[in-house]
Amino acid sequence: MSWYVVYTKPKWEKKVADRLIGIGVTAYCPLITKVSQWSDRKKIIQVPLFNSYIFVKIEEKDRNVIFGITGAVRYLFWLGKPAIVKEKEIKTIQDWLSEPNAVEIVVEKWQKGDKILLESGPFVSQSAIVQEIKQNHYILVLESLGCILKVEKK
Structure with missing residues (x-):
């Protein structure tokens, strides 16, 4: 299985990842903690590291499953093929965030x-x-x- 990059609707990254996990697809939405300032208060929130992108680990033949999830738009392509992210790169992101x-x-x-x-x-x-x-x-x-x-x- 390979890791692919899925482009989502803006602000839908966490929802799409949760829904994919719910149907049994390995999905990863890297989150960072951020202090958000409103006029009357500050709040600590978790936001996606990459806006409008999540990672999914799925078999090539099952790639169309993600299109059944509201908010998933398309795969990210590189040189005419779906972009594949190496396991090592996902691990680097996870290590950095931890x-x-x-x-x-x-x-x-x-x-x-x-x-x-x-x-x-x-x-x-x-x-x-x-x-x-x-x-x-x-x-x-x-x-x-x-x-x-x-x-x-x-």
């Missing part, structure tokens, strides 16, 4: 376009390219995961 504390990263003299190797934290040994340098953070592109990482400057 870290109890934020990881401190020390940054010294990176420049836009530099290719670096992350030496600590949940993405250890991952290569990245410095895409953007701002006053209080860096934007890194993790090549193997195809995602963007924001690193706060200390």
Whole structure:
């Protein structure tokens, strides 16, 4: 079985994942904890790490099952075929989200376009390219995961 990326309606990620799990499909919606501010209060909520995307582990022949779930729109495609996510990459995301504390990263003299190797934290040994340098953070592109990482400057 392979992990596929399913595109969902906006704000439907958790609902679609729960419904897929309910019918016996292995689904994963990575969540992060966030403090949300309203005019009269603050609230701690869990939001999806990837907006409008969830991961499903399913046999190739059973891929159409997800279309019976309200909120599931389509599969994400790469080079004309459904995008497949490696088990190792799913495990990296799970490990990163299970870290109890934020990881401190020390940054010294990176420049836009530099290719670096992350030496600590949940993405250890991952290569990245410095895409953007701002006053209080860096934007890194993790090549193997195809995602963007924001690193706060200390």
